[in-house]
Amino acid sequence: MKQIIAMILAGGRVDELSVLTLYRPKAAVPFGGLYRVIDFPLSNLMHAGIENAGILSQYRSVSLINHIGSGTAWDMVGSQRGISILPPMQGTRRSDWYKGTADAVYQNMEYIESLDPEYVLILSGDHIYQMDYLRLLRFHQRVEADVTIAFVRVPGKGSERFGQGVIEEGSDREGGRLLRYVEKPSQSISPWASMTIYLFNRPALDFIMDEKMTPPSTEHFGRDIFPVLLEEKKVFGYRFEGSWAYTRTIDEYWEANMALLSEQPHIDPAAWGVRTNLDNERIRDRAPTIFHPDAHVRRSLIHSGCTIHGSVDNSILFPGCRIETGAVVENSILMYNTRVGEGAKVNGVIADVEAVAGAHSHVGWGESRGPNIEYPDLLRSGLTVVGRNTRIPPRYRIGRNSIIYPNKFENDFPEEQLDHGRTLK
Amino acid sequence: MKNIVAFLLAGGMGSRLNVLAWMRAKPAVPFGGIYRIIDFTLSNVMHSAISHVGILTQYRPHSLMSHIVSGEAWDFIGRSRGAKVLPPSTGINDSDWYLGTADAVAQNLDYPRQCGAEQVLVLSGDHIYHMDYQPMLAFHRERDADITIAMMHVPWSETRHFGVAKTDADGRIVLWQEKPEKAESNLASMGVYIFETSYLEKVLGQRDKHDFGHDVVPHACESGRVYAYPFDGYWADVGTLRAFWQSNMDILKSDSGLELARWCVRTNVEEAGLIGDRPPAFFSGSAAVSNSLISYGCRIEGSVVNSVLSPGVRVERGASVRDSVIMHDVRIERDANLFEVIADKRSRFGTGSIIGSGECGAANIRYPDHVSTGLTVVGKGALVPPGITLQRNTIIEPWVNEESYRDFAPQAGGYLARA
Numbered sequence: 001m002k003q004i005i006a007m008i009l010a011g012g013r014v015d016e017l018s019v020l021t022l023y024r025p026k027a028a029v030p031f032g033g034l035y036r037v038i039d040f041p042l043s044n045l046m047h048a049g050i051e052n053a054g055i056l057s058q059y060r061s062v063s064l065i066n067h068i069g070s071g072t073a074w075d076m077v078g079s080q081r082g083i084s085i086l087p088p089m090q091g092t093r094r095s096d097w098y099k100g101t102a103d104a105v106y107q108n109m110e111y112i113e114s115l116d117p118e119y120v121l122i123l124s125g126d127h128i129y130q131m132d133y134l135r136l137l138r139f140h141q142r143v144e145a146d147v148t149i150a151f152v153r154v155p156g157k158g159s160e161r162f163g164q165g166v167i168e169e170g171s172d173r174e175g176g177r178l179l180r181y182v183e184k185p186s187q188s189i190s191p192w193a194s195m196t197i198y199l200f201n202r203p204a205l206d207f208i209m210d211e212k213m214t215p216p217s218t219e220h221f222g223r224d225i226f227p228v229l230l231e232e233k234k235v236f237g238y239r240f241e242g243s244w245a246y247t248r249t250i251d252e253y254w255e256a257n258m259a260l261l262s263e264q265p266h267i268d269p270a271a272w273g274v275r276t277n278l279d280n281e282r283i284r285d286r287a288p289t290i291f292h293p294d295a296h297v298r299r300s301l302i303h304s305g306c307t308i309h310g311s312v313d314n315s316i317l318f319p320g321c322r323i324e325t326g327a328v329v330e331n332s333i334l335m336y337n338t339r340v341g342e343g344a345k346v347n348g349v350i351a352d353v354e355a356v357a358g359a360h361s362h363v364g365w366g367e368s369r370g371p372n373i374e375y376p377d378l379l380r381s382g383l384t385v386v387g388r389n390t391r392i393p394p395r396y397r398i399g400r401n402s403i404i405y406p407n408k409f410e411n412d413f414p415e416e417q418l419d420h421g422r423t424l425k
Numbered sequence: 426m427k428n429i430v431a432f433l434l435a436g437g438m439g440s441r442l443n444v445l446a447w448m449r450a451k452p453a454v455p456f457g458g459i460y461r462i463i464d465f466t467l468s469n470v471m472h473s474a475i476s477h478v479g480i481l482t483q484y485r486p487h488s489l490m491s492h493i494v495s496g497e498a499w500d501f502i503g504r505s506r507g508a509k510v511l512p513p514s515t516g517i518n519d520s521d522w523y524l525g526t527a528d529a530v531a532q533n534l535d536y537p538r539q540c541g542a543e544q545v546l547v548l549s550g551d552h553i554y555h556m557d558y559q560p561m562l563a564f565h566r567e568r569d570a571d572i573t574i575a576m577m578h579v580p581w582s583e584t585r586h587f588g589v590a591k592t593d594a595d596g597r598i599v600l601w602q603e604k605p606e607k608a609e610s611n612l613a614s615m616g617v618y619i620f621e622t623s624y625l626e627k628v629l630g631q632r633d634k635h636d637f638g639h640d641v642v643p644h645a646c647e648s649g650r651v652y653a654y655p656f657d658g659y660w661a662d663v664g665t666l667r668a669f670w671q672s673n674m675d676i677l678k679s680d681s682g683l684e685l686a687r688w689c690v691r692t693n694v695e696e697a698g699l700i701g702d703r704p705p706a707f708f709s710g711s712a713a714v715s716n717s718l719i720s721y722g723c724r725i726e727g728s729v730v731n732s733v734l735s736p737g738v739r740v741e742r743g744a745s746v747r748d749s750v751i752m753h754d755v756r757i758e759r760d761a762n763l764f765e766v767i768a769d770k771r772s773r774f775g776t777g778s779i780i781g782s783g784e785c786g787a788a789n790i791r792y793p794d795h796v797s798t799g800l801t802v803v804g805k806g807a808l809v810p811p812g813i814t815l816q817r818n819t820i821i822e823p824w825v826n827e828e829s830y831r832d833f834a835p836q837a838g839g840y841l842a843r844a
Contacts, residue, residue, distance in 0.1 A: 032704070032705070033704070033705035034702070034704060034705055034721075073702075261707075263709065269704055270703065270704040270722070273702075274702065275702045276702055278694060278695075278702070284498075284691075284694045284695075285689065285691055286686075287459075287685035287686040287690065288457070288458035288459050288685070288718050288719065288720040288721070289706070289718070289719060289720075290676070290677070290717075290718050291714045291715065291716065291717050291718075291719060292679075292715075292716060293715050293716040294715075295714060295715060295716075296713075296714075297708045297712060297714050298708060298709070298710050298711075298712055299708060299709060299710045299712075300707075300708045301704070301705040301706065301707055301708075302705055302706050302708065302719075303705035303706070303721050304459075304720070304721050305686070307686075312708075316705070317705070318705075
């Protein structure tokens with residue numbers, strides 16, 4: 001389909017994911033034992049037949065560039081198809097770091113103009129959901145909107161972290177005129193939260209870029225553009241009723257992953273036809289996982305290339321993990337090539353790629369006794385986060401709600417143990 | 426490496442693999458969860474940095490062709506690299522079905538000529554092993570050989586299935602026996618040959634020699650320089666159901682020498698409908714898994730012991746799978762019990778069915794030579810209805826349905842054809 005292109009906002013670091021986003025943007029965070037977060041919107045695009053996408057990326061792009069590759073994984077190769085990574089650039093005009101969602105699009109209008117679509121779909125690269133964008137497009141066309149914003153119902157606490165919209169109640173169940181829009185309101189105005197999915201008519205987008213962009217005061221669609229656009233253009237709210245998960249915090253990330261372990265998961269990448277790039281992390285070349293005679297596995301997701309000697313319960317293992325004899329892994333997410341040594345215990349842990357728990361170490365030890373001291377808002381539910389390539393020494397103990405930064409080795413750890421709620425930088 | 430090309434002989438019917446090879450050439454039979462048999466040889470060629478490979482097909486090549494496609498999975502793409510499927514063809518000079526291994530190569534000698542290859546490596550597409558062909562090539566060149574044959578010691582009881590040779594101290598073959606009744610050596614050919622291209626052109630020019638083992642090598646041992654290159658790693662010819670099953674089981678033995686991960690075997694994971702982006706394997710709270718290979722896309726709610734499972738296999742609650750090889754998308758329903766079963770793709774085992782029951786008993790009634798050691802073999806897409814018991818040595822044809830069972834009386838060595 002040529003009349004619509006997508007621009008994916010994948011620039012953000014998102015502090016709330018702590019060490020998981022030190023080396024990669026949020027969109028490239030591994031998810032569900034195989035995928036990356038951005039696979040969800042990319043697969044949605046593929047299934048909708050939207051064949052051109054620009055990815056606006058600025059923070060630590062290498063991981064994302066590796067993952068996107070040529071775009072083959074999502075069938076976006078060919079003379080009329082393509083994924084382009086659009087990094088910030090210098091030039092005679094419009095050259096700078098991206099300062100916000102609207103600014104990033106503003107700086108890449110040449111890309112949009114070169115493809116000359118009738119519609120531009122702007123997406124965030126960090127939501128987990130399945131959505132038929134064509135249905136959104138049909139709604140947009142039916143109500144003759146200039147701009148349509150998709151909303152999902154997020155009642156109660158936490159909804160004020162999103163843009164909120166008041167959608168006119170009418171005969172159309174799918175949506176209505178957007179009456180009010182407030183970005184991250186201090187007090188909730190509506191249960192409908194923005195999914196950062198914006199569908200623009202070209203004239204409307206051109207109008208915004210030509211008339212409304214007055215840097216540095218206009219940077220974000222949600223904060224700076226939409227509230228004033230409601231008066232001048234036909235802006236509609238689309239009510240999304242499907243499954244959706246947001247992984248902005250460590251707890252949300254862990255819960256969205258763990259949801260995959262239920263018997264009838266509401267997040268179902270296989271049923272949704274989610275694709276990933278099998279060249280990244282050598283997924284395609286790994287041998288199948290072997291469960292040795294001493295292995296015990298329950299309620300878990302395990303991909304290829306793992307070697308399982310110990311016990312794995314209620315956990316998600318990405319390709320290449322190695323669980324040695326007598327090791328016990330519970331309630332944990334272990335990313336690519338994590339190793340859990342002989343007799344080690346790992347409970348409630350998110351381990352980034354290549355992390356090692358030494359023999360007889362105990363990570364996530366004891367009960368949760370209050371939040372992380374340095375980052376109480378980030379980590380308070382008892383999880384422990386281990387950065388990539390960190391090696392926890394043999395027989396070492398690490399309490400709950402702790403954060404270990406990447407690339408920490410035996411000598412970086414304090415003697416004896418790391419207490420509850422500590423952060424090792 | 427441009428001065429050598431590889432020919433991979435992948436045309437065989439594999440009739441002893443019975444129902445597994447009814448719809449596909451033997452090298453295309455699935456193996457080790459995610460692989461096909463030919464992947465082992467193709468990966469060896471890739472790891473040996475040989476950049477041209479011709480795959481000689483004849484019998485039911487479709488699975489094989491859709492598997493190999495451009496050869497990209499094994500890095501055979503680029504302007505000076507390539508994997509070519511070479512089927513039999515008609516033409517002015519050479520037009521015929523391949524009459525044997527040597528004949529297939531003889532009809533395709535243009536390929537090494539075009540590549541300017543001084544040597545031709547001839548391989549079989551149905552062996553499970555890991556080998557770097559470069560040291561063998563160096564051995565061949567050092568000795569200025571016409572033919573070098575990779576050989577390994579096999580148990581004396583097995584020699585009658587192989588070409589065997591006696592050599593001198595330098596490895597030159599002084600005596601060759603093809604599948605002898607009474608062997609004078611247990612040094613056996615693995616079906617891996619390096620030929621001087623010029624020598625092949627000379628001896629195959631007349632097209633009167635059809636088979637390497639029977640015709641070319643015995644003749645060459647008398648008139649040419651033929652050497653044996655010693656090999657002592659894991660090697661298995663998986664041409665029989667028993668050997669196919671055993672080699673799959675060897676994956677699960679830590680000391681067998683068959684190490685998929687270390688061998689870096691590659692396969693085409695993007696083959697249509699095969700693997701794609703299947704999710705990680707899911708294990709429910711009731712799962713019990715031990716000593717098994719379980720591929721992605723499986724859903725395990727029952728018990729799996731000593732078994733090899735390809736992607737997409739579903740083992741429901743209460744079901745038990747032991748000592749079995751289960752291919753893609755097989756469904757094993759509640760309380761079904763499988764022991765020593767080879768189940769081809771998309772077969773289905775109904776609730777409470779019992780497969781591989783009882784003592785080993787009589788060999789298969791239709792194919793006593795193929796199935797006699799207790800295995801039960803279930804063809805592609807076949808159904809085993811709920812509650813049915815299948816005794817050992819039973820063969821179920823592909824696509825057997827409910828109706829086929831109307832007059833079926835389970836017995837050891839039973840055979841069920843499609844109605």
